[in-house]
Each structure stands twice: as structure tokens, then as C-alpha cells.
Amino acid sequence: MNLCVYLLVNVLNMNSQHKLSLLLNSKSLDSDLVSIAEKVSLGKRITDGDCLALYEKADLPTLGILANYIRESKHGDTVYFNRNFHMEPTNVCLYTCSFCSYSRLIKKRSEGWEYSLEDMMDIVKKYDDQPVTEVHIVGGVLPQYDVQFYTDLFRLIKEHRSDLHIKALTPVEYHYIFKKAKITYEEGMKLMDEAGLDSMPGGGAEIFHPEIRDQIAGGKCSGEEWLRIHEIWHELGRRSNATMLYGHIEEFKHRVHHMSELRKLQDKTGGFQTFIPLKFRNKGNDMSHVEESTVVEDLRNYAISRIYLDNFDHIKAYWPMIGRDTAQLSLAFGVDDLDGTIDDTTKIYSMAGSEEQNPSLTTQQLVQMIRRVGRKPIERDTLYNVVTDFEGHVFEDDKKYKGYLSLPVVNN
Numbered sequence: 001m002n003l004c005v006y007l008l009v010n011v012l013n014m015n016s017q018h019k020l021s022l023l024l025n026s027k028s029l030d031s032d033l034v035s036i037a038e039k040v041s042l043g044k045r046i047t048d049g050d051c052l053a054l055y056e057k058a059d060l061p062t063l064g065i066l067a068n069y070i071r072e073s074k075h076g077d078t079v080y081f082n083r084n085f086h087m088e089p090t091n092v093c094l095y096t097c098s099f100c101s102y103s104r105l106i107k108k109r110s111e112g113w114e115y116s117l118e119d120m121m122d123i124v125k126k127y128d129d130q131p132v133t134e135v136h137i138v139g140g141v142l143p144q145y146d147v148q149f150y151t152d153l154f155r156l157i158k159e160h161r162s163d164l165h166i167k168a169l170t171p172v173e174y175h176y177i178f179k180k181a182k183i184t185y186e187e188g189m190k191l192m193d194e195a196g197l198d199s200m201p202g203g204g205a206e207i208f209h210p211e212i213r214d215q216i217a218g219g220k221c222s223g224e225e226w227l228r229i230h231e232i233w234h235e236l237g238r239r240s241n242a243t244m245l246y247g248h249i250e251e252f253k254h255r256v257h258h259m260s261e262l263r264k265l266q267d268k269t270g271g272f273q274t275f276i277p278l279k280f281r282n283k284g285n286d287m288s289h290v291e292e293s294t295v296v297e298d299l300r301n302y303a304i305s306r307i308y309l310d311n312f313d314h315i316k317a318y319w320p321m322i323g324r325d326t327a328q329l330s331l332a333f334g335v336d337d338l339d340g341t342i343d344d345t346t347k348i349y350s351m352a353g354s355e356e357q358n359p360s361l362t363t364q365q366l367v368q369m370i371r372r373v374g375r376k377p378i379e380r381d382t383l384y385n386v387v388t389d390f391e392g393h394v395f396e397d398d399k400k401y402k403g404y405l406s407l408p409v410v411n412n
């Protein structure tokens with residue numbers, strides 16, 4: 001971690017209550033922002049208009065103070081992480097989302113991969129002696145990956161390793177496979193539940209507003225359909241996450257609309273656990289001409305989502321996508337959960353031009369990353385039950401002396 005990151009994190013971590021009081025007494029703060037700060041200090045919900053005002057007017061330190069206050073009220077110094085592994089059945093896809101760097105068109109399918117059930121189970125078996133708690137399954141959309149394939153896959157995984165939490169597929173896949181099978185969303189999600197699906201990841205949400213969605217992800221499920229499938233899953237008593245792909249052609253009002261739809265559904269069902277802002281990357285896709293957001297904008301966005309989404313317990317950052325330094329900084333701007341592969345690798349992030357081209361950290365490295373910014377690392381399972389509290393944990397490697405060995409004194 002560079003010195004600048006270290007100093008900034010430490011300044012922002014200083015007594016969040018005191019910082020908020022100073023902000024409230026500031027004479028130079030815009031009146032809209034004073035009113036928002038008052039709401040935050042009283043634990044009141046901010047409006048959609050307030051959220052837009054934060055995007056348009058609030059500077060980074062102000063957002064940091066507000067988001068960090070909420071973050072510490074909810075979680076103290078805790079930072080969660082999860083040990084999982086990723087399986088991607090295919091990267092060939094029927095759809096042509098313009099931001100996607102990961103998929104290959106059907107006419108170029110020879111450049112991609114298409115795994116069978118046996119291939120997928122071989123991957124699962126590779127982790128038999130690993131302390132992972134979750135398998136995360138997403139990929140492209142192709143006809144052979146249908147209801148039968150996925151229900152068979154979930155059953156096989158559970159037969160092989162019943163304690164492994166299956167977090168799989170997004171409404172993009174579900175919408176397609178249920179339509180193809182001519183069954184309703186309700187019938188389809190019930191089949192998935194019975195086959196062993198435990199939770200749903202947050203992907204495929206992109207930006208819900210059709211003005212933007214139709215341009216970047218036309219043809220796949222609409223925003224309403226995405227929300228409806230999560231709602232049905234929540235009604236079955238199950239949990240899921242939500243994402244937002246930001247920093248491309250959308251405007252601030254589209255981000256507010258997106259989060260507003262999520263907040264409304266969460267008020268209704270309470271089924272979302274975590275909100276994950278996903279930074280648009282411009283490498284190897286049809287939007288390479290669109291500039292990427294800056295680190296400051298990334299941090300502002302984390303902070304605003306923390307302030308606005310009062311009914312979401314967790315805000316997560318994907319460290320492989322934004323890089324380790326920004327991930328550490330995000331822990332002072334509302335983020336309480338770090339995700340990304342640990343003791344493992346995946347191709348999704350590096351193919352999209354993410355910061356980390358070799359996105360692999362050991363558990364020890366991740367724990368150190370969290371400790372260095374004054375936070376407390378906790379390994380969780382998918383549902384945020386504590387697996388290991390790493391606060392006082394000493395790794396074998398920590399015991400080894402890493403300084404210079406003294407040289408023998410030689411008398412001339």
C-alpha cells in the first residue's frame with residue numbers, strides 16, 4: 001500500500017462521530033448537504049432527490065464522513081470476506097452486451113469453452129480438500145445450458161459435497177432457460193430451489209433504466225424482469241445480492257433510479273444481503289471508446305450507495321476489478337465486504353481489463369490488506385455467519401523473522 005493511501009485511510013478512520021459533528025457545524029457546507037448530513041446523523045432515510053444532490057454536489061471527504069459513519073454504526077471495524085471458488089460453464093453467449101469483454105459470439109465459439117456436467121464436477125472435485133464454503137456459478141447463455149443441465153448440476157454438487165453453498169446464475173440465465181422450457185418464473189425458481197440452489201449472485205442488473213439498458217444490454221431480461229425473479233426467490237425465503245454497472249454512458253439520475261428500484265424491492269422482501277457496485281472497464285469490448293471512471297468517482301459511488309441504501313446490510317467491493325489500493329481505500333467509504341478469488345483464480349475480471357491481471361490473493365495477504373487499514377478481518381460464509389475471526393490470528397509465516405540477520409563482528 002502506498003503512503004498516500006495509508007494516510008488517507010487513517011485520517012478518514014478517525015472517530016466517525018466526531019467527524020460527522022464537525023461536518024454538521026461547518027459553515028461552508030451547501031444547505032442541501034447539511035440537510036442530508038442531519039438525516040444521516042439521526043439515522044433517517046435520504047430521498048431520491050438527496051441521492052442525486054450527493055452525486056452532483058458532494059465532495060469526496062464529505063461523502064467519506066457520511067458513509068463511514070453509517071458503515072461503522074452497522075459493522076464497526078469489521079471487514080468480511082468469503083472463501084469461494086468460481087465455475088463458468090461457458091464464455092460463449094447468445095447475447096451481445098456492448099460492455100462485455102468476457103463472452104465470445106456463437107460464430108466464434110471455437111475461441112471459448114463449453115464445459116459438460118462431467119467437466120464441471122471435475123472442477124468441484126479439485127476443491128475437495130480446500131476449506132471453501134461456496135461455489136459461485138455464472139457464465140454465458142447458450143441453449144444446451146438449460147433447466148435440465150443446471151438442476152442436474154446442482155444435484156450432483158450437493159450429492160458430492162452437501163455443505164457447499166451453491167450461489168448460481170442471474171435472472172439473465174433464469175429468464176432465458178425458463179422461457180425456453182415454457183415455465184413461469186415461479187415454477188422455475190421452485191425447481192432450482194428443490195435442486196439445491198442456495199442463493200443468487202447479483203449480476204445481470206447492469207443499469208435498470210431502459211434508456212441505458214436497451215443500448216448496452218438489449219435483448220436480455222429487462223430491469224423489471226430482473227427484479228421480479230429476485231422477488232420470487234426472496235418469497236421462497238432465500239437470499240440474493242444486487243449489483244450496478246456504473247461509469248459508462250449512464251447519468252447520475254440513472255444510478256439513482258437503479259438504486260431506488262432496489263431499495264423499494266428490499267423494503268418489500270428484505271431478501272437482499274449485499275449491494276455491489278461494479279466499475280465499467282473498457283478493454284476488449286464494444287465500448288472501448290468510453291472513458292472509465294476515476295478512482296475518486298469510484299469511491300464517491302461506494303459512499304453514496306452506502307448512504308442511500310439504508311436497508312442493505314452490506315456494501316461489497318471486488319478487489320480484482322478496482323485494484324488492491326482502491327479496495328483498501330473503499331473500506332473508509334462505506335464498504336464492509338471484500339470479494340474476489342482467494343487462493344484461486346478466475347478469468348472474468350482480467351478479461352475485462354481489470355486492475356488485477358493475476359487476480360489471486362492468499363488468505364494471509366487479504367487479511368494483511370485489511371489489517372493495514374486498521375480494520376478487523378472476518379471470514380464469513382455466504383449468509384454472513386462467522387467462519388473464522390482473524391483479528392488476533394497468527395499465520396505460521398508471521399512467526400518467521402523477516403528482517404536482516406546480524407552479521408558477525410570482525411575485528412581487524
Ligand code: SF4
Pocket residue numbers: 093094095096097100101102103139140141172220
Ligand atoms: S454480459 Fe452476460 S449476457 Fe451479456 S454478453 Fe456477456 S456473458 Fe452474455
